[in-house]
Amino acid sequence: MNTNKVTFLQIFFTFFKMGLFTFGGGYAMLPLLQSEVVEKRHWATEEDLLNYYAIGQCTPGIIAVNAASFIGYKLRGLAGLICATLGLITPSVSLILLVATILNQYMENVYVQQAFGGIRICVLALIVNTVWNMWQSSIKNVRGYIVFAGAAILLFVFNLSAISVVLLAAIAAFIPNYSRRKKP
Amino acid sequence: MIYLLVAWAFLKIGLFAIGGGLVTVPFLFDLAEQYGWFNNQELTDIIAIAGSLPGPVGINMAAYAGFYAANLGGGILAPLCEALPSMLIIYIIVRLLNKWHENKYVQMVLNGIKPAVLALILFAAGAVAKEISFNAISVALFVFFISAMHFYNKNAVVYIILSACIGIVLKI
Incomplete structure (x- = not known):
């Protein structure tokens, strides 16, 4: 596994994609992580993933963020951790804010x-x-x-x-x- | 000033909500009561919308709740602050404590908290229930949904869309 060549942009957009295509939160992201991070990019092993989830489940915070942080850190240290998490939450936060702005006008309908x-x-x-x-x-x-x-x-x-x-x-x-x- | 309040409120949720997305719900009900940024009915709608859009449910709820509290600025600040404690904790874990989760005291506390977390979520369910007018139809729908969820385990989005259609057809 060669982790030296992974750029911050690659980390950001890989997790951006996962944030965009995961419906239903943390556990729904596991199969996506398996195909994208384990099989396609070889950034982590299947066993790593299960360990991250086990730890994510019993530490504070959002499980998906915990898993992304682990993988990001493993690839490029603290900066990688930040890229992974920001990538993960950017699509959903943008979508939510878009929906919030639009929907609030129609709540009386x-x-x-x-x-x-x-x-x-x-x-x-x-x-x-x-x-x-x-x-x-x-x-x-x-x-x-x-x-x-x-x-x-x-x-x-x-x-x-x-x-x-x-x-x-x-x-x-x-x-x-x-x-x-x-x-x- | 409102931004400081939002940041502080969601940092605390990120730190104390152990076990993922829906565990943050009871903390959000506390915010509804404490600051009045949204009422219980609005919060129930937030849970539904957050669950039907892509991404981590906890982050989605934080973004929507933050939007209610302080518009776009709040909507961006809240999910970032909720994610920050997780990021720091994971960072500390990988740096310092390789075998921290095998530690006896850590295990004791984590297992000790679990039953209380269940009570918390049940309390949140009570707050949601107050927003529903119970009659034969709504009780029947509730029983239908919970059995379907428990025994068929489809994605939550499927049930939320289905329930919206039923709501319009039956004029709930």
């Missing part, structure tokens, strides 16, 4: 409102489905249920902010688990 009436139900289903899919990998034991219930009470009853709940859960992770038997 009857058909637009009816369409969004339907879409809102779909969005609710999307979000609940995310919880459903994450449930098994996130809550594995009694401790998990307690943290889940505690967080839910803090949010729904006491109206705590999302950041405070994440911080409290991180602190709670250090409370020792007395129910665990040391000897089998």
